[in-house]
Amino acid sequence: MQLLFLGTGAGMPSKQRNTTSTVLKLLEERGTFWMFDCGEATQHQILHTTLKPRKLEKLFITHLHGDHIYGLPGLLGSRSFLGGDEPLTIYGPTGLKNWIDVTLAVSKTHVKYPLTIIEIEEGIVFEDEQFIVEAKLLEHVMPCYGYSVKQKALAPELYIEKTDALGVPRGPLLRQLKEGNDVVLSNGTIVKSEEVTGEVREGFKVTILGDTKYCENSIQLSEKADIVVHEGTFDIETAELARLYGHSTIVDAAEVCQNADAKNLVVNHISARFLSSDLSNMLTQVKHYPFPIYISEDLAEYSFVNGLLTKCK
Numbered sequence: 186m187q188l189l190f191l192g193t194g195a196g197m198p199s200k201q202r203n204t205t206s207t208v209l210k211l212l213e214e215r216g217t218f219w220m221f222d223c224g225e226a227t228q229h230q231i232l233h234t235t236l237k238p239r240k241l242e243k244l245f246i247t248h249l250h251g252d253h254i255y256g257l258p259g260l261l262g263s264r265s266f267l268g269g270d271e272p273l274t275i276y277g278p279t280g281l282k283n284w285i286d287v288t289l290a291v292s293k294t295h296v297k298y299p300l301t302i303i304e305i306e307e308g309i310v311f312e313d314e315q316f317i318v319e320a321k322l323l324e325h326v327m328p329c330y331g332y333s334v335k336q337k338a339l340a341p342e343l344y345i346e347k348t349d350a351l352g353v354p355r356g357p358l359l360r361q362l363k364e365g366n367d368v369v370l371s372n373g374t375i376v377k378s379e380e381v382t383g384e385v386r387e388g389f390k391v392t393i394l395g396d397t398k399y400c401e402n403s404i405q406l407s408e409k410a411d412i413v414v415h416e417g418t419f420d421i422e423t424a425e426l427a428r429l430y431g432h433s434t435i436v437d438a439a440e441v442c443q444n445a446d447a448k449n450l451v452v453n454h455i456s457a458r459f460l461s462s463d464l465s466n467m468l469t470q471v472k473h474y475p476f477p478i479y480i481s482e483d484l485a486e487y488s489f490v491n492g493l494l495t496k497c498k
């Protein structure tokens with residue numbers, strides 16, 4: 186799994202940062218990627234990556250402010266134009282479906298793939314055998330959701346040299362053993378699953394929050410998450426503006442992670458008032474927190490392997 190930040194700015198694009206869009210790359214897990222928010226010119230940002238729009242499987246919108254959705258119509262049209270014919274599902278707040286339907290209709294944009302738009306409420310918004318996605322309302326100046334993505338436990342490793350030694354034939358019995366079931370061989374020998382498999386491997390949990398003040402639901406969604414992506418529009422010195430506009434400081438973001446017992450924090454949605462040279466000052470304000478904290482940049486990519494988050498681009 187990798188997290189790729191297409192846009193990390195707040196409100197308007199700047200030369201340093203485009204408006205918000207975050208990608209959860211699940212190419213190894215399911216051959217697709219999921220996107221969280223789609224600010225204007227997100228498709229231009231994609232051009233600087235190896236992402237193929239046809240592999241976009243799910244798009245989660247936190248709220249309907251322009252810096253989170255104005256890139257949608259263009260991306261939806263291009264995905265069709267580029268030959269994407271796999272289904273795409275978009276999740277987001279009430280009003281999203283109407284806006285997309287009208288925009289596509291008046292611009293005569295006909296997408297050639299099955300497009301489903303689901304206006305969500307709090308709770309589980311998606312679940313399959315691999316993943317479960319939960320949404321909760323945050324505290325912004327309009328309804329705004331945060332999402333947690335939990336990967337379900339992975340089947341334990343099957344030690345094939347052990348099953349061979351015990352005489353288990355290659356075939357369906359191996360699958361039974363891998364799934365935790367004991368099997369009986371044709372000669373009457375019982376082979377226990379635990380004898381031939383490793384530990385059940387925990388899946389990862391990533392929480393991607395939208396625009397918000399510090400709030401309890403952010404903490405609940407981030408509970409024991411491996412990675413939390415939290416906005417940090419402002420810093421300590423501009424905390425008053427954060428309160429005024431329903432946003433957070435980088436310290437609020439760190440407090441959420443601390444109280445949720447989360448393992449890594451990546452801060453996005455940075456106000457254009459902060460230049461690259463200001464970022465080390467922002468990081469100093471949170472240096473006493475006992476977990477890694479990153480301020481994301483556009484096109485930065487983070488890889489999560491064996492429980493460790495590393496910045497790879």
Ligand SMILES: [Zn+2]
Pocket residue numbers: 195196205250252253396454
């Ligand atoms: Zn915003």
Ligand SMILES: [Zn+2]
Pocket residue numbers: 248250325396
């Ligand atoms: Zn907003």
